[in-house]
Amino acid sequence: MIRAGRPPLHTLGPARARAAYEVGAGVLEVPKAELARVEELCIPARDGALLSARLYADRPRDAAADPGLPLLLYLHGGGFTVGSVQTHDVLCRELARLSGCMVVSLDYRLAPEHRFPTASNDAWDALVWLSEHAGELGADAARLAVGGDSAGGTLAAVNAILARDAGLPLALQLLIYPGCTAHQDTDSHRRFGHGLVLESEAIDWFFGNYVSSPAEREDWRFAPLLAPEVDGVAPAWVGLAECDPLVDEGVQYADKLRAAGVPVDLEIYRGVTHEFIKMGRAIPEARRAHADAARALREAFGLPELAEQGAA
DSSP: OTTTTOOOGGGTOHHHHHHHHHHHTTTTOOOOOOOSEEEEEEEEOTTSOEEEEEEEESSOOOTTTOOOEEEEEEEOOSTTTSOOTTTTHHHHHHHHHHHOSEEEEEOOOOTTTSOTTHHHHHHHHHHHHHHHHHHHHTEEEEEEEEEEETHHHHHHHHHHHHHHHHTOOOSEEEEESOOOOSSOOSHHHHHHSSSSSSOHHHHHHHHHHHOOSHHHHTSTTTOGGGOSOOTTOOOEEEEEEEEOTTHHHHHHHHHHHHHTTOOEEEEEEEEEETTGGGOTTTOHHHHHHHHHHHHHHHHHHTOOOOSOOOOO
16 A cells, blocks of 8 residues: 555545545455345435435345345445445445345445534434335345444444334344544554554544534444443444554453443454455455354344355
8 A cells, every 4th residue: 555655545635535445445355246136225314315325135036935135234434534335345245145134335424524423323314214114125124233344333333222222123233343432542543553554643534524522522422432331232243453543442342242241252353454354355364254244144144054155
């Protein structure tokens, strides 16, 4: 990345940063899987906005024979400022292919045009809508999960708490190096905040775009570690990168869930950085994480092992 000589995202401004992130998003990805169903959706938000989303399933829809696939709502990373359905297209295809579930990837609205708590509200509105319209999509409303990476992992953790409060059962929360803390002051932020993909300056820029005040930083919808209690939330699969500024807060959140009696499967992938999940062409740990996350989804949904995994 250094040899490529591209300017850091946080020096570009939001629009140019989004374009640059999209250009580079697929460079190290595994080949794009061809699936039986890839469909564009529009999901209404509470303020009347229509949110773009993309549905992935590796089985054709057959309403007569299929009672409905379990469904994962996926929320992309990007510091609430960059990222899209398109930047995470390959990853969502892999999760659908390897797990056998349906994946719906959401284009929640981005900062700074849409500040906190818009992204969180959009994610929750999408989950509620999917639970109400699952049958129309060929999905099973009784088998839902939520997941995401980085900022999307934050949104997924928040969704799991909101679902608990609303009485909406979830089979799993799939958290890939989620942001969990109000202030970036853990030891891993000091150790890994320079020279390893996600820079401290970029984190400050992302969060400065999203939250407008110290009070918003202390809101648990920005920092799930501050949630008053997490008893009764969905079981969690947490996948972290060892050399990531966010690794300590990911461990802390897994510990918080465990202390509340929530089943947690925590995997720390050694020697890799933030964003590694999207580097499967170069980093074998990414392909292993794809397989591990898919396995967690299959187990949570009660799906059988697939005949071919193709990601070991």
